[in-house]
Amino acid sequence: MSFVREVHKGVLTYYLVVENSREDGKVRQKVLKYLKDRRAMLDYCMEQSISPPEEKPGLIEPEECERIGKKLAELNSLRPLPPAALESLRRKFEVEMTYNSNAIEGNRLTLRETHLVLERGITIGGKSMKEHLEATNHADALGMIEKLAGRRREGITEKQVLQLHAIILDKIDAQNAGKYRQEQVFITGTEHTPPKWQEVPGLMKDAIRELNSKNGGCGAIESAAKLHHELVWIHPFTDGNGRLARLLSNLRLMRAGFPPIILEKRTRRTYYKTLERADGGDLRPIARLFARDEEKALDLWLSAAK
Known part of the structure; x- marks a missing residue:
């Protein structure tokens, strides 16, 4: 048998x-x-005609949810963090998030070079102007995310999502910055074909509803993972979709009281596999990836708070 x-x-x-x-x-x-x-x-x-394995409730393991919940409660008990600690965390996140998110998309700036571009305004020899702009634009986009995260009572609007995308492509692609795509696109290296461009506005309204959902705890992490996949699946813009998805999923987490996470370049292969699984209807891998990275972020913030 x-x-x-x-x-x-x-x-x-x-x-x-x-x-x-x-x-x-x-x-x-x-x-x-x-x-x-x-x-x-x-x-x-x-x-x-055989029975599939019994599926556990929830996308994230209960034990992991319990650990994350305890760490978030501990962090909340230590808030507000000292201004110096908050600024140090903010600057560290800005550089590392910018480096990793751009590197996933093929940007050749190293972590050290990204730091020099953002912190000192230095131009790196042998790297293109576009790569420099991708770094500074991403840092500017993070600034917008931080402001929106602090306005928890206000819903995020479609106009703000388009403004965020316009920042990502500022001085890189003026024709398409902040505008939904007007053509069918195909993605190399995946079986998924994004929906027709005419469907994008309606699908984005659904994604923005997910962004504005109110559930907290592990529910917020699952929501952020679901939102991330939705945005990548829709592929609403000609370029900048991955960076936008990583920014908006972090916005979802931050509005639920969580520290932001970094999806690292070194785990890109696993990251892409979780997206492929989500394309097939299984959101558990990407939710677990988000939970794992959120626990790492909580550990970092707790160490800074003590």
């Missing part, structure tokens, strides 16, 4: 088709098939 076993590797989930057999009075198990994601697993179970 065969069954499907769920296996976790980091934030990703895989599935194995396993067969039980009895030899010499002992039960032995043999792996018959590897299934790369939840969609493949559900298709296989339907074809073979």
Whole structure:
């Protein structure tokens, strides 16, 4: 008799088709098939008329939610943080978030060079003007995010999302900055084809509703992960979609009282895999990725607060 076993590797989930057999009075198990994601697993179970593994409630493991909740409560008990500590955290985040978010998209500035561009206004030899503008624009966009995060009673509007995108592409692509795409686009290296451009405004209204949702705790982390995938899936602009998604998902977290997170360049491969899984209907990997990075952010802020 065969069954499907769920296996976790980091934030990703895989599935194995396993067969039980009895030899010499002992039960032995043999792996018959590897299934790369939840969609493949559900298709296989339907074809073979076998039951899929029981799905746990929620996108993030309860134990992780409990840890995150305790750390957030501890951080809240220490607030307000000393101004010097807050400024140090802000500057560290600005440089590291800018470096990683741009590097994921192919920007060649190193972490050190990004620091020099943002903190000292130095021009880096051998790097393009566009790469410099991507760094300074991203820092400006973070400034807007910080202001919006402090206005928790006000809903985020479509106009503000477009303004944020205009900052990201300022002096880089004046024709498309702050404007939804007006053409069909295709993304290299993925099976996903973004929706038709005519559908973008309506889909973005749904995404902005998610951005303005009020649930807190792990629900806010799950919401931020869902929002992030929605924005990447819609691909509302000709360029800057990934950077916008990372900024707005952080805005969702910050408005729920969480410190912002950094999706690092070194984990880009895992990050892209979580997006692929989400394309197939499984949001758990990207939610776990966000939870893991949020716990790291909480640890950093707690160390600065003590």
